[in-house]
Amino acid sequence: MVELSGERRSRLSLRLDPILLLGILLLGVLGTVVLYSASGQELDVVYKQAVRIAVGLFVMTLIAQTPVHWFRETAWWLYLIALIMLVLVLVFGDIGKGAQRWLVVGPIRFQPSELMKLAMPMAIAAWFATRQLPPNTVESLIALVLVLVPMFLIVRQPDLGTALLVGSSGAIVIFFAGIGWRLLLVLLSAVAAGVPVLWHFMHDYQRRRVMTFLNPENDPLGAGYHIIQSKIALGSGGMEGKGWLNGSQSSLQFIPERTTDFVFSVYAEEFGFIGVAVLVLLYLSVVLRGFYLAYTAQDTFARLLGASLGMIFFVYFFVNVGMVSGLLPVVGVPLPLVSYGGTSMVTLMAAFGMLMAIGNEKRLMPK
Amino acid sequence: MASQALLIKDIHLEAKIFSRRLLLGVILVFGLSLLLTARLAWLQILDFDHYSDLALQNRVKISPLAPSRGLIYDRNGVLLAENIPSYNLEITPEEISDMPSLLKRLQQLLSLEESDLNRFRKQVARSPAFESIPLLTNLSDQQLALFEVSRHNYPGVEVLATLQRHYPEKELFAHLLGYVGRINEAELEKIDPINYRGTTHIGKLGIEQQYESLLHGQSGLQSREVNSHGRPIRVLDEERPTEGDSIVLTLDRDLQQVAYDALGDESGAIVAMDPRTGEVLAMVSRPSYDPNLFVHGISTKDYSALTSNVETPLINRAIRGQYPPGSTIKPLTALAGLENNTIDPATKYFARPFYQIKGQERKYRDWKRTGHGWVNVVDALAVSSDVYFYDMAHRLGIDKMAEMYDQFGMGSITGIDLPGEKTGILPSREWKKKRQNIAWYPGETLIVGIGQGYMLTTPLQLANFTSCIAMRGGCREPHLLKTQLSKEAGKQDLTTEGWQIELKNERNWDHIIEGMINVMHAPNGTARRSAADAEYKIAGKTGTAQVFSLEEDERYNADELARDLHDHALFVAFAPAENPQIAVSVIVEHGGGGSSTAAPVARQVLDAWLVKEDTKPDG
The missing domain is CATH 3.40.710.10 (DD-peptidase/beta-lactamase superfamily)
Known part of the structure; x- marks a missing residue:
């Protein structure tokens, strides 16, 4: 028998990044603990969430074993499939009048925008990977079109929140690829200038929706109610919190969507500012570990993909907490790894799987 | 040559560009995290007393009051569309611990149809859990009696009286008046969400659709004090809804x-x-x-009888x-x-x-x-x-x-x-x-x-x-x-x-x-x-x-x-x-x-x- 060298042995083991895995597990466990309280102490909810995490971890482990060049080779296909499915959703949504975000094939319900959340950064990274960075204006603008088309389709569902998230997952890649500052400035000014024009062409009811979106206090029974109640829950948590299972706001059921979009409010009420600080540090460590894996990656594609996956994870966290604390409008973004829900958990874990796969590839080139 | 030249990349330049941008990303992540932390510190530490008070007083639940729809008359004052009382069975999802078994029991008691249950489940999925949702509308006298006798077995389930649209002349004015029906997703996009909070029906065709804005009226609000279990104790404040305008048609x-x-x-x-x-x-x-x-x-x-009729009654x-x-x-x-x-x-x-x-x-x-x-x-x-x-x-x-x-x-x-x-x-x-x-x-x-x-x-x-x-x-x-x-x-x-x-x-x-x-x-x-x-x-x-x-x-x-x-x-x-x-x-x-x-x-x-x-x- 030949002795296996250290390196060979590690190739046989599951190649998971221990630091990233630890962060994910801690957040997942914390999530189930909060969900138990938020759901009114329903073990069923905890059980289902645990199953989702387990399924997610399985998916992550599988993807982590994949060579990174597979991602680059499948990127365009995934992007194309996701794009076609987004169109299908719009077509069938028009007929069925029902929830337009879902594609139903037999027993399987699937949200194409979730696939796009992964396919978008992969495709944009693949686009830049075959070009010399920094990209010139034409290359940047083509990338921008690739970002805007699926965004437009998701806006039509209509799901403005998801559209912005999917869009930013692509925009982040463009940024990391080194888009010129001057072009960036021009694009941002164009967006700023486009807002009044868009406003001019909107219907009254659409304007009303935007107004409610920006100023939820307009709608004291809907979005405004959520925000007011959420802020009361956060604020009354204080420094140390009211203790697990003791949040009066959540047990009195004042916080709406308290197992999904507003789960952070329940957490902050029960664990206070100290708990919040711990949570922020946990998220930060996951994001920074992701950045580190991207930094040590061997080629441009892996670097761009890795960094954008880390960044988008942070964006989810930031938008969700910003939303429940009244900093940002309510867009319906769950707290990653903590909120109750199926599809988004698998998407997230798949993203972490890709990050780990990137971390597994040894650096071939010196820095 | 040209295409080959494209593939030869300056790897060091790319790594440098990326590193600089990644550094900016790290700075951004830290900055935004700091912003969030500051925001929460403000809410949880500086404003703690304020929100703590609010939480103690937070015994108020607000619910919408739907306006009653305007009536429709002919030129001589004959009623063509009216509102008659009807009883709905409503369920507040967040007060129910085991929804499937509750629905099963109710289905046996009131002989519900599967389509009612499906509609209910769909509506539950897209509504906040604290809103009560109708399971069955227009209960028959028998269903009403059956439920009232055993209502203590069904916490979280209520019978609510509402007004429902009725067209006494039936077929005679169908095409003219149109009808009201449940608000669908497409209509949901077009209506004022604030004014329609308590409204379940909307004019779908004919006069009911044409004059929806006159007939609907203005929705009101009711705030009620609730006990520690969330049950309403008393009404604190009420902003009455404004009834929809009635209209007189030129028809005889x-x-x-x-x-x-x-x-x-x-x-x-x-x-x-x-x-x-x-x-x-x-x-x-x-x-x-x-x-x-x-x-x-x-x-x-x-419906299929109406749509499959070659004489197209609709x-x-x-x-x-x-x-x-x-x-x-x-x-x-x-x-x-x-x-x-x-x-x-x-x-x-x-x-x-x-x-x-x-x-x-x-x-x-x-x-x-x-x-x-x-x-x-x-x-x-x-x-x-x-x-x-x-x-x-x-x-x-x-x-x-x-x-x-x-x-x-x-x-x-x-x-x-x-x-x-x-x-x-x-x-x-x-x-x-x-x-x-x-x-x-x-x-x-x-x-x-x-x-x-x-x-x-x-x-x-x-x-x-x-x-x-x-x-x-x-x-x-x-x-x-x-x-x-x-x-x-x-x-x-x-x-x-x-x-x-x-x-x-x-x-x-x-x-x-x-x-x-x-x-x-x-x-x-x-x-x-x-x-x-x-x-x-x-x-x-x-x-x-x-x-x-x-x-x-x-x-x-x-x-x-x-x-x-x-x-x-x-x-x-x-x-x-x-x-x-x-x-x-x-x-x-x-x-x-x-x-x-x-x-x-x-x-x-x-x-x-x-x-x-x-x-x-x-x-």
């Missing part, structure tokens, strides 16, 4: 009934309007349906049915001829059994096998001579005819206050060019002149142009809303819009009206039988519209044809001829001849209106 219930019955079991439509004001007095489309079926969400069985034929006008268009063709001096009112023309365009073989036949002999324009209208109009149309040309039809509203919507009105087709050179990219043929002018060929009109357009003739060009836009009974602004009558058709020679009105009177009252008039013993003078015009085109030498023989290939019977009229008070259009689908089938129907409507007006004059 009794006239509608007469018109509805007059059509019998035939498919068709009747429109009656007051030419002086444009008020629509009756509008019938048969077959009809019971709009009450839709209020609770129609059962699949009922369609309002009066504004959406498009038919060739047939000979009813002849007064307008004649007016075009007179105004352009193509014909002289006194000159007689020998109407043979057929007409031929010079140099062409094809014979354009008259409906009368033997022809009509010597006729002037008044006679030609009375006997409905096709050949007279072929000749005139050929000399007049399509452009001048189309111009005249256009003035009377053909080819465009009348603007009636009902959603979904169709335009019909006003054929012209440009229209044909645009539609088929083929030049206009002279022969097509001939058949358009007698209301066949490409031309299509709605029954409402027919009544509308008849009104215009009755008022000698003083057209009034047809409308249904008579008065808005507003809580704030009081009673508001609607002013009528209209326009005037100016002729070069005002005398031309006399000629075509005389022709239309002769249709009814001359010994050779096509509809003389329908005017027999009338207490007033009628001006009318019969029409028979071909459903398919005959070959040149074919004769139409109803006995040999399938029912759905039979001609449509049409008739338009106004009366009294010298002092018009009502204009009517009638179409009986596949009814055969206008004089034999449609005119007698119109006579019943005219009698019902004019004889009634003699006994109790209308204000």
Whole structure:
């Protein structure tokens, strides 16, 4: 028998990044603990969430074993499939009048925008990977079109929140690829200038929706109610919190969507500012570990993909907490790894799987 | 070489660019995390006392109060749409620990249908958990009693009394009123979410849709104090909803009934309007349906019965049915001829059994096998001579005819206050060019002149142009809303819009009206039988519209044809001829001849209106 060298042995083991895995597990466990309280102490909810995490971890482990060049080779296909499915959703949504975000094939319900959340950064990274960075204006603008088309389709569902998230997952890649500052400035000014024009062409009811979106206090029974109640829950948590299972706001059921979009409010009420600080540090460590894996990656594609996956994870966290604390409008973004829900958990874990796969590839080139 | 050069990349430059951007990313992540932490520190540490107080006082739940929908009356105050109490079984999802078993128990108790449960589950999925959601609407007395007896077994389930829409006249006004139904996703996008928070139903068709904004009203709010379990203790504050405005329509219930019955079991439509004001007095489309079926969400069985019916009961034929006008268009063709001096009112023309365009073989036949002999324009209208109009149309040309039809509203919507009105087709050179990219043929002018060929009109357009003739060009836009009974602004009558058709020679009105009177009252008039013993003078015009085109030498023989290939019977009229008070259009689908089938129907409507007006004059 030949002795296996250290390196060979590690190739046989599951190649998971221990630091990233630890962060994910801690957040997942914390999530189930909060969900138990938020759901009114329903073990069923905890059980289902645990199953989702387990399924997610399985998916992550599988993807982590994949060579990174597979991602680059499948990127365009995934992007194309996701794009076609987004169109299908719009077509069938028009007929069925029902929830337009879902594609139903037999027993399987699937949200194409979730696939796009992964396919978008992969495709944009693949686009830049075959070009010399920094990209010139034409290359940047083509990338921008690739970002805007699926965004437009998701806006039509209509799901403005998801559209912005999917869009930013692509925009982040463009940024990391080194888009010129001057072009960036021009694009941002164009967006700023486009807002009044868009406003001019909107219907009254659409304007009303935007107004409610920006100023939820307009709608004291809907979005405004959520925000007011959420802020009361956060604020009354204080420094140390009211203790697990003791949040009066959540047990009195004042916080709406308290197992999904507003789960952070329940957490902050029960664990206070100290708990919040711990949570922020946990998220930060996951994001920074992701950045580190991207930094040590061997080629441009892996670097761009890795960094954008880390960044988008942070964006989810930031938008969700910003939303429940009244900093940002309510867009319906769950707290990653903590909120109750199926599809988004698998998407997230798949993203972490890709990050780990990137971390597994040894650096071939010196820095 | 060039493509290879592209692949050789400056890897070090790329790594450097990326590292710089990643550093910016790290700075951004730290900055934003700091911002979040600061925001939470502000809420949780600085404002702790404030929010702590609020949390202690937070025993208030706010719920919407839906306004009651405005009522709909006919012109004499007869109720056409009302709100009657109904009982709903509602469930607040967040108060239920085991929803599947609860639903199973309720299903056994109240024998619920699977479709009810599915609708409920869907609504639960898209509503906040603290909102109560109806499981079953319109409970029967038996279901109500069954639930009340065992209600202590069902915490979180409540019986709530609500008002539901009811249409007492059922089929009679279905197409006019439309109905209300549950708000669907598409409508959800268009409505004001704040004002519709407590509202479950919205106007789907007809008047209910058209005047949704008047009928709906303004939603209110109620804040209630709740105990530590979330149960309401008392009402703290209430902002009452503002009821929707009631509206009075121009319709006359009794006239509608007469018109509805007059059509019998035939498919068709009747429109009656007051030419002086444009008020629509009756509008019938048969077959009809019971709009009450839709209020609770129609059962699949009922709905497929309605949609699979070949007679399409759901369609309002009066504004959406498009038919060739047939000979009813002849007064307008004649007016075009007179105004352009193509014909002289006194000159007689020998109407043979057929007409031929010079140099062409094809014979354009008259409906009368033997022809009509010597006729002037008044006679030609009375006997409905096709050949007279072929000749005139050929000399007049399509452009001048189309111009005249256009003035009377053909080819465009009348603007009636009902959603979904169709335009019909006003054929012209440009229209044909645009539609088929083929030049206009002279022969097509001939058949358009007698209301066949490409031309299509709605029954409402027919009544509308008849009104215009009755008022000698003083057209009034047809409308249904008579008065808005507003809580704030009081009673508001609607002013009528209209326009005037100016002729070069005002005398031309006399000629075509005389022709239309002769249709009814001359010994050779096509509809003389329908005017027999009338207490007033009628001006009318019969029409028979071909459903398919005959070959040149074919004769139409109803006995040999399938029912759905039979001609449509049409008739338009106004009366009294010298002092018009009502204009009517009638179409009986596949009814055969206008004089034999449609005119007698119109006579019943005219009698019902004019004889009634003699006994109790209308204000």
